[in-house]
Amino acid sequence: MLGSDEHVHHVNMDKEDNSVENLHLCDNKTHSSYHFKTWKLISELYKCGLIKFDPDVGYYMSPDLASFAYD
Ligand SMILES: [Zn+2]
Secondary structure, X not given: OXXXXXXXXXXXXXXXXXXXXXXXXXXXXXXXXXXXHHHHHHHHHHHOOOOEEEOOOOEEEOOOOOXXXXX
């Protein structure tokens, strides 16, 4: 069981993937910073034109990468 200030971060952002190497235990503040930094990364990739938002899929898409979602 997790303590009140323990969060499990899914490294590949896939909540369905609970393999050990995909799980990273951290506190709430650290976890928030991971997601904030990821959000900023997506913002930078978007500005560079490396990814586009696809409203049909509801995800950010790249021609070179599989679709991914912020989670
Ligand atoms: Zn997370």
